[in-house]
Amino acid sequence: MTTPIRIGALAPLSPPGWVEAGQHLLAGIELAAADVNAAGGIDGRPLELIVRDTAADPQKAVAAVDELAGLGVVALAGEYHSVIARAAAARADALRLPFLCSSAVLDALTEQPTDWVARIAPAQSRGWRFYADFLLSAGHQRIAVATVPSVYWASGTRILRDYITPRGGSVTEFEMNSLTPAALCDELAGKGATALLLLVGHPEPAVSIVKAVRSDPRLGGVLIGAPAGPPELPEWLALLGEEGAAIPFLRYLPEQLPSLGLRVEAALRERLAQVPSFVAFEGYDTIAVLAGMLRSHGPDRARLAEAWPHVSVEGTRGRIGFSRVPGIGVWQWAWPPIQVVDREPAAPDRFRILRAG
CATH class of the missing domain: 3.40.50.2300 (Response regulator)
Known part of the structure; x- marks a missing residue:
């Protein structure tokens, strides 16, 4: 039996978190993982998502990161709330666990510059x-x-x-x-x-x-x-x-979605039974990026953390790559459409x- 590659997914799925935003984020994450697996996975190995509810609670987020690291995830994805993502990022950095943040925009996502955290969403500034x-x-x-x-x-x-x-x-x-x-x-x-x-x-x-x-x-x-x-x-x-x-x-959407974005929009609309928000596209793009990194660099955590500057992945809203932006301590997609x-x-x-x- 082929061993799956595990990715941890964080989202606010219960109050006081913004549950609707968490549901859209998770819908995008799950759809992207399903698409990766339908296309043969990562060198024949399926992606397995392990989802944890942060409930907009920094302590729950930190505990979830610890648990997911112990369960052998190769990377973390997701989170909507900035303050919660900051707590998760700090813990992921300490554990040397790659974390691609989907939606949180707070400029100071980490206290110090780190190679273990990157971000899809634009900085708040x-x-x-x-x-x-x-x-x-x-x-x-x-x-x-x-x-x-x-x-x-x-x-x-x-x-x-x-x-x-x-x-x-x-x-x-x-x-x-x-x-x-x-x-x-x-x-x-x-x-x-x-x-x-x-x-x-x-x-x-x-x-x-x-x-x-x-x-x-x-x-x-x-x-x-x-x-x-x-x-x-x-x-x-x-x-x-x-x-x-x-x-x-x-x-954070373009005036006109590219072909991938249009296909994903239709699939998300069916999955959510409503018009998908930009947060759902951020979730999809997060897994699309991690899948591309896994194909090119393998599932080793340290090698993945070295891969951020080499990313070039076609996302739902354009081509995604990461760079160092002045004043931002994480690897940043500069910049998503706005x-x-x-x-x-x-x-x-x-x-x-x-x-x-």
Whole structure:
């Protein structure tokens, strides 16, 4: 019997993790593994995924990495939440276990530069500067952010402020642990902000904030934005309906998918019974890259970690390779395609591309 090659997969599959994002991520990972195996595996050896739920808990993530390393996985794939991925990356680095992170964008994914970790998703600084430029180009100089304590949200606020302030704008922060959505509306009405960005958890308090702002006649001209992307997934539409439209967010897709992307999109749509998000494509690309590395360098962990700079794999959104990017301590795909998108007010189940790059 042929011995399988084991890959560990991390995803938030239970609360307080964003379960819908985890399901999309895992759907992409599982589809890619199935495609690899249908094509004969890796030199005749099948890929075997061992999936672990991180539940948006750093301690669970670290325990999962330890367990998966003990089970003989040759590499780790996945994770959506940045703070959780950072904990997993630190542990993988300590254990000398290759980890290809699918979706987490936090720039400082590791404290120190490492050869054991790489990333498919773009760094937060790239995406959020792109988003900030979109806001300024649309005439929004006075930006408010509703936020909660988190390394990820604090990093996002800093990126926005560092980009917007030198260009004549301002960023005012509102801490939602001490404000109700109604109190936030009162604050906004007195501050003259033209845009409010949701740097908070989904579905709450994000959904309640959207409903409060949308129902406040004083704030009819305020743009609501959600750069981290919750409007991408169907749950947003189910919870908010038309109120969830016209809220710009970041997604990492090209304007036109290549042929592989179109085929994978159709398969993911069938697997998920809904339109796949960019997170599902990130999951697929992660396994496609690891499979390519396994074919060229074999299943030895150390040899895989040496392979990052040699990767050239056709992904669902373009050709993927890794390099060292200033200020980023992991091997980075520089860069995935990026868009600012929202849901059409007249047809909230459809998306509008507001800016692409």
